Amino acid sequence: MQERAATGDIGGSNMINQLLSLLFVASFLSLIGKQQQVFDFIRKEKFLTLFLLWSLLSITWSNYPVVSLKRWITLFGEAVICLAVMVNVKWSEVALRYFRVILSIYLPLTILSVIFVPAAIQWEFPAWRGLAITKNNLGQVALFSVIVCLAIIPYNKGRAVNYWHYMLLAIAFVSLIGAQSTTNMIVGAFLVMIVVSVYVANMANLGAMSGFFSFTMIAGFIAVVAIVTIWAPAITASILGLAGKDLTFTGRVDLWATVIRMTESKIFTGWGLGGFWIMDSRHLIPVFEEFVWIPNQSHQGYIDILNQTGIVGLGLLVMMALSYIKNTSKLNKKNVWKWLFFGVLVLNFQESVFFRPRHIGHFVFLFAYVAFFTDLLKEQKAKKESIFGNRYVISTS
Secondary structure (H helix, E strand, C coil): CCCCCCCCCCCCCHHHHHHHHHHHHHHHHHCCCCHHHHHHHHHHHCHHHHHHHHHHHHHHCCCCHHHHHHHHHHHHHHHHHHHHHHHCCCCHHHHHHHHHHHHHHHHHHHHHHHHHCHHHEECCCCEECCCCCCHHHHHHHHHHHHHHHHHHHHHCCCCCCCHHHHHHHHHHHHHHHHHCCHHHHHHHHHHHHHHHHHHHHHHCCCCCHHHHHHHHHHHHHHHHHHHHHHHCHHHHHHHHHHCCCCCCCCCHHHHHHHHHHHHHHHCCCCCCCCCCCCCCCHHHHHHHHHCCCCCCCCCCHHHHHHHHHHHHHHHHHHHHHHHHHHHHHHCCCCCCCHHHHHHHHHHCCCCCCCCCCCCHHHHHHHHHHHHHHHHHHHHHHHHHHHHHHHHHHHHHC
């Protein structure tokens, strides 16, 4: 049936859908009277808005327009929720408290499930999956938890972080190791590389150029890996072979080539938002005959954006990332969410989490993006008000 979309998105139950609907309505109502702030945000960031508009337009050529429309409504609703949160708090660091409350419940339950529930361990590896669907999902949650816990420490407004916080950090780290997710460990190593590069740039006394140097290197690295992975996966496989690794990423390289080949005829428009991985669609029959493990994603986020929204949608996603990196130097206050944003960019080389509704990686990416640009707007507004305030004082003294 047309309404039956690909499985794999977390939280397809009616209860979760109803909760999201309630949050969307509440968020929408909270933005009433704050239209100017919303318009300022749209003018500032541009590319998320353009991506949502292009995705909405893709419904018109999707083979499954009902599925595409439902997917778009969910994406739009989640974007509104993120924007409403950020418009109604002073700075994005305030949201860290809410994240920590969630982690305080989720992480201990994960450890308890691993200890007492046999199904919480994938015995064939063996690896932990805890409350998550797979070990890779637990790896993502654990990695994001480590980043959030580390980020909270310097943003605690001078107050000492309690022992429970460090316990959460330890549980998150142990969960990351227990999940044995190579992909998420690589992402963690990449983030460490970013921190080291920033530190080296500062030690070299590059001054204002240190941020530009570091993030130019990051953007260049991501761009090269993305281009090679998407358009020349055989090169990636050969490099891994030299390192003694699986040449196909457990069959993923072959899957990438197949999906790209199926997208060539729709390279400009794509199959429509959410219109490719429809599990009972005819165009996937050859895919399932070749890949008997029945994939429901490309395991490569950039390729899945390409197959859904074409080269236009992929270009807008790339512009989102470049715009984020370019504007980081304009934000004077420290940006705590950038580590999550960069982490998701790298994660999508092996997993597909971009714009997958109700998926933790997608929400983290979306929130980090919205949080950065709203913080930037608030900082610039505060600076402008301070300048005009000083002028007023001078002129009346």
